[in-house]
Amino acid sequence: MPAPRTAPATPAATSPATPAPAAAPPAAAARPGAWADGLSDVSIAGDPLAWPHLAPPERARPTTVSAFAALAGRIAADRARWEPLVDYDPVTRWYHRLEVGEGYEVWLLSWLPGQGSGAHDHGASSGILTVLAGELTERTAAGPRRLGPGCRRVVAPGYVHEIVNAAMEPAVSLHVYFPGLREMTPYPAVAATPAATPDEEIARAGRVRSVAGSARPPRGG
Numbered sequence: 001m002p003a004p005r006t007a008p009a010t011p012a013a014t015s016p017a018t019p020a021p022a023a024a025p026p027a028a029a030a031r032p033g034a035w036a037d038g039l040s041d042v043s044i045a046g047d048p049l050a051w052p053h054l055a056p057p058e059r060a061r062p063t064t065v066s067a068f069a070a071l072a073g074r075i076a077a078d079r080a081r082w083e084p085l086v087d088y089d090p091v092t093r094w095y096h097r098l099e100v101g102e103g104y105e106v107w108l109l110s111w112l113p114g115q116g117s118g119a120h121d122h123g124a125s126s127g128i129l130t131v132l133a134g135e136l137t138e139r140t141a142a143g144p145r146r147l148g149p150g151c152r153r154v155v156a157p158g159y160v161h162e163i164v165n166a167a168m169e170p171a172v173s174l175h176v177y178f179p180g181l182r183e184m185t186p187y188p189a190v191a192a193t194p195a196a197t198p199d200e201e202i203a204r205a206g207r208v209r210s211v212a213g214s215a216r217p218p219r220g221g
């Protein structure tokens with residue numbers, strides 16, 4: 001007679017493992033950024049990254065030549081903004097700082113007939129010159145260039161030129177400098193100076209450094 005069957009024992013090995021209890025969280029004071037009572041800036045005010053509309057707007061600072069040229073173009077087109085400010089000084093060029101932005105500045109200059117900048121560079125600054133009214137002449141070692149209303153010149157650090165109002169009418173110009181103009185080096189009159197060799201340029205650059213740190217503009221052109 002066969003032995004009665006018995007129910008097989010439940011194999012313990014096939015039952016799902018009971019998950020181990022989660023480790024107790026560290027004490028609140030031990031978590032970076034947590035307060036002693038367990039709260040944190042995020043738990044109180046919410047995750048700041050989840051509310052991008054609350055972030056301050058990005059500053060629209062120009063970063064390229066074209067963007068700075070566009071800035072100059074917008075100001076030039078806004079005649080009601082700059083024209084009432086223009087004045088003329090028979091003794092020296094008149095100038096007015098029209099705008100200061102992040103790392104750049106914008107100057108408004110007037111030029112009576114015969115007034116000029118003298119030959120100069122712009123230190124470490126790049127610049128954009130725009131003629132707003134009248135006519136200016138730019139003199140470089142390559143020769144003179146007439147700049148009528150709307151004409152624009154982009155100058156790089158180390159670029160040497162001279163700006164003069166050689167016409168018989170007053171002129172107005174707009175100058176954007178980035179970084180802001182802090183120094184410039186005067187040079188002998190460009191018209192009387194033949195194209196310089198690199199050694200001559202270096203020797204000239206070692207001459208007078210002017211108006212570094214001055215509240216007055218270096219009065220470049």
Ligand SMILES: [Fe+2]
Binds near residue numbers: 117122155161163220
């Ligand atoms: Fe200049």
